[in-house]
Amino acid sequence: MKKRLNIGLVGYGFMGRTHSNAFLQAPRFFDVSYEPVLKAVCARNADRVRAFAANWGYESVETDWRALVARKDIDLVDIASPNDTHAEIAVAAARAGKMVMCEKPLGRNASEAESMVAAVEAAKVPNSVWYNYRRVPAVTMLKGIVDKGTLGRIFHYRAQFLQDWTISKDLPQGGEGLWRLDVAVAGSGVTGDLLAHCIDTALWLNGSLTSVSAMTETFIKERKHTLTGHLQPVGIDDASAFLGRFQNGSLALFEATRYARGHKALYTLEINGEHASARWDLHDLHRLQWFDHRDDGPLRGWRSVHVTDGEHPYMARWWVPGLQIGYEHTFIHQFADFLDAAAKGQSAQPTFRDGLATDLVTDAVLKSARSGQWEHVAITQQAEV
Numbered sequence: 001m002k003k004r005l006n007i008g009l010v011g012y013g014f015m016g017r018t019h020s021n022a023f024l025q026a027p028r029f030f031d032v033s034y035e036p037v038l039k040a041v042c043a044r045n046a047d048r049v050r051a052f053a054a055n056w057g058y059e060s061v062e063t064d065w066r067a068l069v070a071r072k073d074i075d076l077v078d079i080a081s082p083n084d085t086h087a088e089i090a091v092a093a094a095r096a097g098k099m100v101m102c103e104k105p106l107g108r109n110a111s112e113a114e115s116m117v118a119a120v121e122a123a124k125v126p127n128s129v130w131y132n133y134r135r136v137p138a139v140t141m142l143k144g145i146v147d148k149g150t151l152g153r154i155f156h157y158r159a160q161f162l163q164d165w166t167i168s169k170d171l172p173q174g175g176e177g178l179w180r181l182d183v184a185v186a187g188s189g190v191t192g193d194l195l196a197h198c199i200d201t202a203l204w205l206n207g208s209l210t211s212v213s214a215m216t217e218t219f220i221k222e223r224k225h226t227l228t229g230h231l232q233p234v235g236i237d238d239a240s241a242f243l244g245r246f247q248n249g250s251l252a253l254f255e256a257t258r259y260a261r262g263h264k265a266l267y268t269l270e271i272n273g274e275h276a277s278a279r280w281d282l283h284d285l286h287r288l289q290w291f292d293h294r295d296d297g298p299l300r301g302w303r304s305v306h307v308t309d310g311e312h313p314y315m316a317r318w319w320v321p322g323l324q325i326g327y328e329h330t331f332i333h334q335f336a337d338f339l340d341a342a343a344k345g346q347s348a349q350p351t352f353r354d355g356l357a358t359d360l361v362t363d364a365v366l367k368s369a370r371s372g373q374w375e376h377v378a379i380t381q382q383a384e385v
Protein backbone atom coordinates (compact mmCIF):
# COMPACT_ATOMS: atom_id res chain seq x y z
CA MET A 1 0.00 0.00 0.00
CA LYS A 2 1.20 3.50 -0.82
CA LYS A 3 1.95 6.01 1.91
CA ARG A 4 -0.73 8.68 2.25
CA LEU A 5 0.16 12.32 1.65
CA ASN A 6 -2.28 14.67 3.37
CA ILE A 7 -2.80 17.91 1.47
CA GLY A 8 -3.90 21.23 2.93
CA LEU A 9 -4.88 23.71 0.19
CA VAL A 10 -5.05 27.47 0.85
CA GLY A 11 -7.31 29.35 -1.60
CA TYR A 12 -10.26 28.22 -3.68
CA GLY A 13 -10.18 30.45 -6.75
CA PHE A 14 -9.19 29.52 -10.29
CA MET A 15 -5.90 28.02 -9.13
CA GLY A 16 -7.47 26.19 -6.17
CA ARG A 17 -9.53 24.36 -8.79
CA THR A 18 -6.64 23.53 -11.14
CA HIS A 19 -4.60 22.19 -8.21
CA SER A 20 -7.49 20.19 -6.70
CA ASN A 21 -8.12 18.56 -10.07
CA ALA A 22 -4.43 17.64 -10.25
CA PHE A 23 -4.50 16.09 -6.76
CA LEU A 24 -7.41 13.88 -7.80
CA GLN A 25 -6.25 12.93 -11.28
CA ALA A 26 -2.49 12.40 -10.85
CA PRO A 27 -2.79 9.04 -9.03
CA ARG A 28 -5.39 7.83 -11.55
CA PHE A 29 -3.15 8.28 -14.58
CA PHE A 30 0.40 8.11 -13.18
CA ASP A 31 2.01 5.44 -11.05
CA VAL A 32 2.83 7.98 -8.34
CA SER A 33 4.76 7.21 -5.17
CA TYR A 34 2.14 8.49 -2.69
CA GLU A 35 -1.61 8.31 -2.29
CA PRO A 36 -2.71 11.98 -2.14
CA VAL A 37 -5.47 12.73 0.36
CA LEU A 38 -7.49 15.96 0.11
CA LYS A 39 -7.40 16.56 3.86
CA ALA A 40 -8.34 20.21 4.25
CA VAL A 41 -9.04 23.39 2.31
CA CYS A 42 -8.68 26.83 3.84
CA ALA A 43 -10.26 30.18 2.90
CA ARG A 44 -11.82 33.05 4.85
CA ASN A 45 -15.43 32.66 3.73
CA ALA A 46 -16.80 29.72 5.77
CA ASP A 47 -19.86 29.01 3.60
CA ARG A 48 -17.99 29.11 0.35
CA VAL A 49 -15.07 27.05 1.60
CA ARG A 50 -17.51 24.38 2.78
CA ALA A 51 -19.16 24.34 -0.64
CA PHE A 52 -15.73 24.05 -2.32
CA ALA A 53 -14.76 21.21 0.03
CA ALA A 54 -17.98 19.34 -0.75
CA ASN A 55 -17.51 19.73 -4.50
CA TRP A 56 -13.91 18.53 -4.60
CA GLY A 57 -14.01 16.03 -1.75
CA TYR A 58 -11.90 17.75 0.92
CA GLU A 59 -12.38 16.07 4.31
CA SER A 60 -12.38 19.28 6.36
CA VAL A 61 -12.20 23.07 6.18
CA GLU A 62 -10.30 25.86 7.94
CA THR A 63 -10.87 29.61 7.76
CA ASP A 64 -7.43 30.64 9.08
CA TRP A 65 -4.31 29.43 7.29
CA ARG A 66 -2.41 29.44 10.61
CA ALA A 67 -4.73 26.74 11.92
CA LEU A 68 -4.13 24.71 8.77
CA VAL A 69 -0.33 25.02 9.04
CA ALA A 70 -0.49 24.03 12.75
CA ARG A 71 -2.35 20.79 12.02
CA LYS A 72 -0.33 17.63 12.66
CA ASP A 73 -2.30 15.73 10.02
CA ILE A 74 -1.17 17.93 7.10
CA ASP A 75 1.97 16.87 5.15
CA LEU A 76 1.83 19.27 2.19
CA VAL A 77 0.67 22.90 2.25
CA ASP A 78 -0.35 24.09 -1.21
CA ILE A 79 -0.65 27.87 -1.63
CA ALA A 80 -3.20 28.99 -4.22
CA SER A 81 -4.21 32.25 -2.55
CA PRO A 82 -3.37 35.79 -3.81
CA ASN A 83 0.30 36.82 -4.14
CA ASP A 84 0.47 38.91 -0.94
CA THR A 85 -0.12 35.78 1.15
CA HIS A 86 2.51 33.52 -0.45
CA ALA A 87 5.58 34.45 1.61
CA GLU A 88 4.03 34.38 5.07
CA ILE A 89 2.25 31.07 4.53
CA ALA A 90 5.20 29.38 2.84
CA VAL A 91 7.69 30.41 5.52
CA ALA A 92 5.36 29.25 8.33
CA ALA A 93 4.60 25.98 6.56
CA ALA A 94 8.28 25.21 5.96
CA ARG A 95 9.11 26.01 9.60
CA ALA A 96 6.36 23.58 10.62
CA GLY A 97 8.15 20.93 8.54
CA LYS A 98 5.52 20.75 5.79
CA MET A 99 6.25 20.20 2.12
CA VAL A 100 5.25 23.37 0.24
CA MET A 101 3.89 24.02 -3.22
CA CYS A 102 3.14 27.60 -4.26
CA GLU A 103 1.31 29.26 -7.15
CA LYS A 104 3.36 31.63 -9.32
CA PRO A 105 4.87 34.15 -8.94
CA LEU A 106 6.74 32.88 -5.89
CA GLY A 107 6.87 36.28 -4.14
CA ARG A 108 5.59 39.74 -4.98
CA ASN A 109 9.28 40.55 -5.44
CA ALA A 110 12.64 38.81 -5.11
CA SER A 111 13.10 39.79 -1.49
CA GLU A 112 9.92 37.93 -0.50
CA ALA A 113 10.99 35.01 -2.67
CA GLU A 114 14.41 34.94 -0.96
CA SER A 115 12.78 34.53 2.46
CA MET A 116 10.73 31.63 1.07
CA VAL A 117 13.78 29.92 -0.44
CA ALA A 118 15.67 30.34 2.83
CA ALA A 119 12.78 28.76 4.79
CA VAL A 120 12.31 25.67 2.59
CA GLU A 121 16.06 25.10 2.24
CA ALA A 122 16.66 25.45 6.01
CA ALA A 123 13.81 23.03 6.73
CA LYS A 124 14.92 20.75 3.83
CA VAL A 125 11.31 20.27 2.73
CA PRO A 126 10.32 19.32 -0.83
CA ASN A 127 9.00 22.36 -2.70
CA SER A 128 7.81 23.47 -6.12
CA VAL A 129 6.31 26.52 -7.85
CA TRP A 130 3.34 25.99 -10.20
CA TYR A 131 4.82 27.31 -13.44
CA ASN A 132 2.64 24.82 -15.25
CA TYR A 133 3.60 25.52 -18.86
CA ARG A 134 6.90 23.67 -18.45
CA ARG A 135 4.78 20.53 -18.45
CA VAL A 136 2.94 20.98 -21.71
CA PRO A 137 4.27 17.85 -23.50
CA ALA A 138 5.44 19.90 -26.53
CA VAL A 139 7.38 22.28 -24.25
CA THR A 140 8.87 19.43 -22.20
CA MET A 141 9.90 17.77 -25.45
CA LEU A 142 11.55 20.98 -26.63
CA LYS A 143 13.59 21.07 -23.41
CA GLY A 144 15.01 17.61 -24.24
CA ILE A 145 15.85 18.70 -27.80
CA VAL A 146 17.55 21.93 -26.67
CA ASP A 147 19.54 20.10 -23.99
CA LYS A 148 20.92 17.68 -26.59
CA GLY A 149 22.33 20.67 -28.50
CA THR A 150 20.25 19.89 -31.61
CA LEU A 151 19.67 23.57 -32.40
CA GLY A 152 23.39 24.38 -32.26
CA ARG A 153 24.43 27.81 -31.03
CA ILE A 154 21.36 29.77 -29.91
CA PHE A 155 20.93 33.28 -31.37
CA HIS A 156 17.42 34.37 -30.37
CA TYR A 157 14.71 33.60 -27.82
CA ARG A 158 11.41 35.49 -28.03
CA ALA A 159 8.19 35.12 -26.11
CA GLN A 160 4.84 36.86 -25.78
CA PHE A 161 1.87 36.46 -23.46
CA LEU A 162 -1.13 38.44 -24.71
CA GLN A 163 -4.53 38.97 -23.09
CA ASP A 164 -7.28 41.62 -23.38
CA TRP A 165 -9.45 41.32 -20.27
CA THR A 166 -8.63 44.64 -18.53
CA ILE A 167 -9.20 47.06 -21.42
CA SER A 168 -12.47 48.47 -20.01
CA LYS A 169 -11.85 51.56 -17.87
CA ASP A 170 -14.94 50.61 -15.85
CA LEU A 171 -13.36 47.45 -14.48
CA PRO A 172 -12.62 48.00 -10.78
CA GLN A 173 -9.40 46.98 -9.04
CA GLY A 174 -9.01 44.84 -5.92
CA GLY A 175 -11.09 42.20 -4.20
CA GLU A 176 -11.85 38.68 -5.28
CA GLY A 177 -11.16 37.99 -8.93
CA LEU A 178 -9.65 41.46 -9.44
CA TRP A 179 -6.78 41.40 -6.95
CA ARG A 180 -4.42 41.03 -9.93
CA LEU A 181 -5.11 44.73 -10.62
CA ASP A 182 -4.25 45.83 -7.07
CA VAL A 183 -0.50 46.40 -6.77
CA ALA A 184 -0.49 45.95 -2.98
CA VAL A 185 -1.80 42.40 -3.40
CA ALA A 186 -0.29 41.37 -6.72
CA GLY A 187 3.13 43.06 -6.42
CA SER A 188 3.09 43.99 -10.10
CA GLY A 189 0.81 43.68 -13.11
CA VAL A 190 1.52 41.63 -16.21
CA THR A 191 5.23 41.49 -15.33
CA GLY A 192 4.67 39.13 -12.38
CA ASP A 193 1.53 37.51 -13.78
CA LEU A 194 2.20 36.79 -17.47
CA LEU A 195 5.78 37.78 -18.33
CA ALA A 196 6.84 35.60 -15.39
CA HIS A 197 5.53 32.51 -17.22
CA CYS A 198 7.58 33.47 -20.31
CA ILE A 199 10.67 34.08 -18.17
CA ASP A 200 10.36 30.81 -16.24
CA THR A 201 10.16 28.76 -19.45
CA ALA A 202 13.00 30.75 -21.00
CA LEU A 203 15.38 30.29 -18.05
CA TRP A 204 14.61 26.57 -18.15
CA LEU A 205 15.13 26.21 -21.90
CA ASN A 206 17.88 28.74 -22.59
CA GLY A 207 19.65 29.47 -19.28
CA SER A 208 20.13 32.67 -17.28
CA LEU A 209 19.28 36.18 -18.42
CA THR A 210 22.04 38.61 -17.47
CA SER A 211 20.65 42.07 -18.35
CA VAL A 212 17.42 43.68 -19.48
CA SER A 213 16.16 46.94 -20.95
CA ALA A 214 12.44 47.28 -20.32
CA MET A 215 9.42 49.49 -20.70
CA THR A 216 6.06 49.24 -18.97
CA GLU A 217 2.82 51.17 -19.31
CA THR A 218 -0.30 51.65 -17.20
CA PHE A 219 -2.95 52.62 -19.71
CA ILE A 220 -5.77 53.21 -17.22
CA LYS A 221 -4.37 55.38 -14.43
CA GLU A 222 -7.28 55.25 -11.96
CA ARG A 223 -9.85 52.60 -11.17
CA LYS A 224 -12.47 52.26 -8.49
CA HIS A 225 -11.27 49.97 -5.71
CA THR A 226 -13.75 47.19 -4.96
CA LEU A 227 -13.00 47.23 -1.24
CA THR A 228 -13.04 51.02 -0.58
CA GLY A 229 -15.50 52.06 -3.30
CA HIS A 230 -13.18 55.00 -4.15
CA LEU A 231 -11.38 55.89 -7.35
CA GLN A 232 -7.70 55.09 -6.64
CA PRO A 233 -4.47 55.27 -8.64
CA VAL A 234 -3.58 52.06 -10.47
CA GLY A 235 -0.15 50.83 -9.40
CA ILE A 236 0.24 47.84 -11.68
CA ASP A 237 1.78 47.66 -15.15
CA ASP A 238 -0.80 46.87 -17.86
CA ALA A 239 1.87 46.08 -20.46
CA SER A 240 5.53 45.15 -20.11
CA ALA A 241 8.20 44.47 -22.71
CA PHE A 242 11.95 44.00 -22.62
CA LEU A 243 15.06 43.33 -24.61
CA GLY A 244 17.64 41.22 -22.86
CA ARG A 245 20.83 39.20 -23.06
CA PHE A 246 21.19 35.57 -22.04
CA GLN A 247 24.37 34.21 -20.50
CA ASN A 248 24.81 31.93 -23.56
CA GLY A 249 25.14 35.00 -25.81
CA SER A 250 21.66 34.88 -27.32
CA LEU A 251 19.30 37.84 -27.47
CA ALA A 252 15.92 38.06 -25.75
CA LEU A 253 12.72 39.79 -26.85
CA PHE A 254 9.73 39.50 -24.47
CA GLU A 255 6.29 41.11 -24.28
CA ALA A 256 3.22 40.72 -22.06
CA THR A 257 0.02 42.74 -22.07
CA ARG A 258 -3.64 42.67 -21.06
CA TYR A 259 -4.44 45.18 -23.83
CA ALA A 260 -4.07 43.08 -27.01
CA ARG A 261 -7.71 43.11 -28.16
CA GLY A 262 -8.78 39.67 -29.36
CA HIS A 263 -6.11 37.70 -27.51
CA LYS A 264 -7.34 35.82 -24.43
CA ALA A 265 -4.26 33.85 -23.35
CA LEU A 266 -1.86 33.73 -26.27
CA TYR A 267 1.47 32.53 -24.96
CA THR A 268 3.96 31.96 -27.77
CA LEU A 269 7.66 31.26 -27.71
CA GLU A 270 10.32 30.82 -30.38
CA ILE A 271 13.96 29.84 -30.23
CA ASN A 272 16.33 30.24 -33.16
CA GLY A 273 19.57 28.30 -33.32
CA GLU A 274 22.35 27.86 -35.85
CA HIS A 275 20.86 24.63 -37.24
CA ALA A 276 17.21 24.73 -36.26
CA SER A 277 14.32 26.76 -34.88
CA ALA A 278 11.34 25.79 -32.77
CA ARG A 279 8.08 27.58 -32.11
CA TRP A 280 5.23 26.85 -29.69
CA ASP A 281 1.82 28.44 -29.18
CA LEU A 282 -0.52 27.88 -26.20
CA HIS A 283 -3.60 28.08 -28.45
CA ASP A 284 -2.29 25.05 -30.32
CA LEU A 285 -0.49 23.56 -27.35
CA HIS A 286 -0.11 19.99 -28.58
CA ARG A 287 1.96 21.08 -31.59
CA LEU A 288 5.65 21.91 -31.82
CA GLN A 289 6.68 23.80 -34.96
CA TRP A 290 10.15 22.75 -36.04
CA PHE A 291 12.50 23.83 -38.83
CA ASP A 292 15.81 22.04 -39.40
CA HIS A 293 18.22 23.54 -41.91
CA ARG A 294 20.00 20.17 -42.15
CA ASP A 295 16.97 18.60 -43.83
CA ASP A 296 17.87 17.96 -47.43
CA GLY A 297 16.18 18.96 -50.66
CA PRO A 298 13.21 20.98 -51.81
CA LEU A 299 10.91 19.69 -49.04
CA ARG A 300 12.94 21.42 -46.35
CA GLY A 301 10.50 23.57 -44.39
CA TRP A 302 8.58 24.02 -41.15
CA ARG A 303 7.14 20.82 -39.69
CA SER A 304 4.20 20.78 -37.35
CA VAL A 305 4.71 17.90 -34.94
CA HIS A 306 1.52 16.67 -33.25
CA VAL A 307 2.90 15.87 -29.79
CA THR A 308 0.39 13.16 -28.89
CA ASP A 309 2.29 9.93 -29.44
CA GLY A 310 3.25 7.44 -26.75
CA GLU A 311 6.93 8.36 -27.11
CA HIS A 312 6.20 12.03 -26.37
CA PRO A 313 6.61 13.29 -22.76
CA TYR A 314 3.72 12.29 -20.45
CA MET A 315 1.54 11.13 -23.39
CA ALA A 316 1.85 7.37 -22.84
CA ARG A 317 -0.20 7.91 -19.66
CA TRP A 318 -3.16 9.40 -21.51
CA TRP A 319 -5.42 8.16 -24.30
CA VAL A 320 -4.22 6.66 -27.57
CA PRO A 321 -1.82 8.26 -30.10
CA GLY A 322 -3.36 11.24 -31.88
CA LEU A 323 -5.79 12.22 -29.11
CA GLN A 324 -5.09 15.52 -27.42
CA ILE A 325 -4.87 16.68 -23.85
CA GLY A 326 -5.12 20.28 -22.57
CA TYR A 327 -4.35 22.98 -20.04
CA GLU A 328 -5.42 21.13 -16.89
CA HIS A 329 -3.07 18.25 -17.67
CA THR A 330 -0.03 20.48 -17.14
CA PHE A 331 -0.97 20.73 -13.45
CA ILE A 332 -1.57 16.98 -13.24
CA HIS A 333 1.90 16.36 -14.71
CA GLN A 334 3.53 18.75 -12.25
CA PHE A 335 1.83 17.15 -9.28
CA ALA A 336 2.75 13.62 -10.43
CA ASP A 337 6.39 14.75 -10.76
CA PHE A 338 6.20 16.42 -7.36
CA LEU A 339 4.99 13.24 -5.66
CA ASP A 340 7.81 11.20 -7.19
CA ALA A 341 10.44 13.74 -6.17
CA ALA A 342 8.98 14.15 -2.66
CA ALA A 343 9.08 10.39 -2.10
CA LYS A 344 12.87 10.65 -2.53
CA GLY A 345 13.02 13.69 -0.25
CA GLN A 346 13.61 15.94 -3.27
CA SER A 347 11.91 18.95 -4.83
CA ALA A 348 10.35 19.07 -8.28
CA GLN A 349 11.38 21.70 -10.82
CA PRO A 350 10.70 24.57 -10.81
CA THR A 351 11.83 24.66 -7.19
CA PHE A 352 11.46 27.72 -4.98
CA ARG A 353 15.01 28.63 -5.98
CA ASP A 354 13.98 28.50 -9.64
CA GLY A 355 10.97 30.70 -8.76
CA LEU A 356 13.35 33.17 -7.13
CA ALA A 357 15.40 33.30 -10.36
CA THR A 358 12.27 34.44 -12.22
CA ASP A 359 11.47 37.03 -9.54
CA LEU A 360 15.01 38.41 -9.88
CA VAL A 361 14.37 38.93 -13.60
CA THR A 362 10.95 40.56 -13.06
CA ASP A 363 12.49 42.86 -10.43
CA ALA A 364 15.18 43.87 -12.96
CA VAL A 365 12.51 44.44 -15.64
CA LEU A 366 10.52 46.76 -13.35
CA LYS A 367 13.70 48.53 -12.23
CA SER A 368 14.78 49.10 -15.83
CA ALA A 369 11.32 50.39 -16.79
CA ARG A 370 11.64 52.95 -13.96
CA SER A 371 15.25 53.94 -14.59
CA GLY A 372 15.16 53.91 -18.40
CA GLN A 373 18.53 52.12 -18.24
CA TRP A 374 19.79 48.61 -18.90
CA GLU A 375 19.80 46.72 -15.59
CA HIS A 376 21.76 43.64 -14.53
CA VAL A 377 19.86 40.60 -13.34
CA ALA A 378 21.07 39.28 -10.00
CA ILE A 379 22.01 35.62 -10.35
CA THR A 380 20.76 32.98 -7.95
CA GLN A 381 22.56 29.67 -7.42
CA GLN A 382 21.32 26.66 -9.33
CA ALA A 383 18.54 24.83 -7.54
CA GLU A 384 19.43 21.66 -5.64
CA VAL A 385 16.82 19.06 -6.49
Ligand code: SOE
Pocket residue numbers: 163193194197265
Ligand atom coordinates in the same frame (compact mmCIF):
# COMPACT_ATOMS: atom_id res chain seq x y z
C1 SOE B 1 -4.26 35.77 -15.65
O1 SOE B 1 -5.42 36.00 -16.37
C2 SOE B 1 -3.91 34.28 -15.69
O2 SOE B 1 -4.94 33.55 -15.09
C3 SOE B 1 -2.59 34.02 -14.96
O3 SOE B 1 -2.68 34.38 -13.60
C4 SOE B 1 -2.19 32.57 -15.14
O4 SOE B 1 -0.96 32.32 -14.49
C5 SOE B 1 -2.07 32.28 -16.63
O5 SOE B 1 -1.66 30.96 -16.84
C6 SOE B 1 -3.39 32.54 -17.32
O6 SOE B 1 -3.77 33.88 -17.05
